[in-house]
Amino acid sequence: MSTSNTEEKIKQAAIEVFSKKGYADTKTRDIASKANANISALHYYYGSKDKLFKTVTDDMFKQFNILSELAFDSNLSFKEKIEQFVSRWTDFCKENPHVPAFIIFESERHPDKVYGGINFKAVDNIMEKELEELISKKIIRPISYVNFMLNLVSLTLFPFLNKHMLHEINGLSDGDYKDLLETRKKMIPEMIIDYLYVKK
Helix, strand or coil, X not given: CCHHHHHHHHHHHHHHHHHHHHHHHCCHHHHHHHCCCCHHHHHHHHCCHHXXXXXXXXXHHXXXXXXXXXXXXXXXXXXXXXXXXXXXXXXXXHHCCCHHHHHHHHHHHCHHHHHCCCCCHHHHHHHHHHHXXXXXXXXXXXXXXXXXHHHHHHHHHHHHHCHHHHHHCXXXXXXXXXXXXXXXXXXXXXXXXXXXXXXX
């Protein structure tokens, strides 16, 4: 196993184990075992569980900012930004299925560890300003920025948090689940846009 491959496997294993067991109950040997690596390799690349957790959380929220910045590009219309956010995050979570659970659960368990040093203001300020402008022009109905982002994020991430429920209770096959995600990439923006925009 190459050096870079070992390092990445440890990080991916950490995301999965942290999301399932939580920071407090996770042991470094759990992560090393999941990564099929030895403890010394984990300590060589990341030093300690705490440093590994910080690396993982920083990386996850950097990804969040990057994807959000791409989706909320200033050259796009407001409607297109909503569509791009849902599409980009759905595709990212399909490739990284343990990320949503990691972000949601660990931000509740250890907000001090998860949010320390993370800055969302760059993206937030742009979108909040545009939202306020559209509201002031009566193009969209009044809505707080918090509610707007809550709808956008929760509707996009929820199917990834409840994949097993959808499989077991609703009897979805893997193919059905993939089709569902593709359907929601179109459905979610339509729902949000339909709610927001004032009918003429």
